[in-house]
Amino acid sequence: GQAPGGHNVISSLFDGIKTLNKGSKLYGFILGPGGLIDHNYMELTADGIDEYRNTGGFDIIGSGRTKLETVEQFEKGYEILKKLDIKALVVIGGDDSNTNACVLAEYYAAKRYGIQVIGCPKTIDGDLKNEMIETSFGFDTACKVYSEVIGNIQRDCNSARKYWHFIKLMGRSASHIALECALQTQPNICIISEEMMLSRKLSVVFAFFLPLCQFVCNHFGQ
Template identity: 50%
Template sequence: MSTLVEQLIQSEAHKSIFESAVRQLPLPVCAAFGSSSSPQPVAFSDTGRVLSTKDSEGVRAQFPQSVAASGNAVLASAGASGAKVQGKRVAVLFSGGPAAGGHNVVCGLKRVLGPGNTLFGVKAGPKGLLKGSLFEITDANVDFILNTGGFDFLGSDRTKIKSAEQFAQVRETCIRHNLDAIVVVGGDDSNTNAAVLAESLFTGVKADGSGVQVIGVPKTIDGDLQVGDLLSISFGFDTATRIYSEMVGNILQDTSSSLKYWHFVKLMGRSASHVALEVA
């Protein structure tokens, strides 16, 4: 009996009326990338603006190849890219805590890469990258996860990649799967991981001596991954705070009919709780 119930639950998982309806909604995309049905790659141009921080020299010393190549320049969209890219092999992974929007990053990557390129999912975050736990993401996968959930499609963890042995494991994964790029979807710790990986994989991975690109996608519901006017907020924050504020509002309504009770609401957040401020 229990086995039958388990099979029934499994067969009905993620097939609620709500989830089925949100899958029919278009994929939200930035205007620069075109339409939701067929997002397009864009070219970038140098804005002439350079990012600098109080520890710029320390960063340059830690990431000499990355800084030399990018010049810490801020780029802007220069319209649709005319170049047709084929044969690229890209891996995407989630890192850190879950946030709404993670699945749509995967959907966007799959659609913008198109049929001439391959997108791999990394199971269980950075730990899966070390183990080489990759699988090819299909159009059917994308249709199923569109506009849904947080990070459950790939899973996530908080492994820090910092030892020589770990860097060697990642390099081996890149070689085994012939990767051209790795996309890390995560918060500040995860994007630090991405920066360190980018420097480690900058050269000497492929047979011709070239490396593997590492791209960080800013995600955190804490709202503490900001870069002035360039990155006002990371995805996940708006959804989380709207849901929290609805819950707090419901409790507030309830207090008027239960006057003898005090309600204390504890919200997550790091050193500065942007979440608590936004919900309030």
């Protein structure tokens, strides 16, 4: 999926390799891993990249959901990397993409193919974090944008008190965005996926809707 900053990762890679060696070339595989397997690529030039600097989205090459899981896929990727004389492959994406990058790196290392595979953490979910990764790019921007929208809705709540607003945010099983936005905007209640997973043995009614209804009723003293 898209995350703010993707285009600047690519433009920074271009600037970096050109600084080291003006003869170096940067290729982009269309729709990510799918382009690597299908040998669908484009050379990224200075004029083309300049149009995308400091812009959102990831449409310069697009993104895809293809997973790199089989030896056949690894070898198909190696074919095009060898043909283009590529020595380093940068995989930009979230937890799935970086897991695939790790598996691919281990395979190429075991085969001694001489190709460096580098994972770049790109996800607004904020679920790629350890002692080496302070945060994934896209998370901070997403939280700021969401929090501004939530703040506007809260202002409307103060104006028309007869309404309750329920806001669903991205994250699926990871609630980093919801928690960060809650810290910034201080809503009445914040429901996180991890709590729902702990309560998965209960029905959805008892785990989610009943506590929510009780909160609303208690707020009005009913």
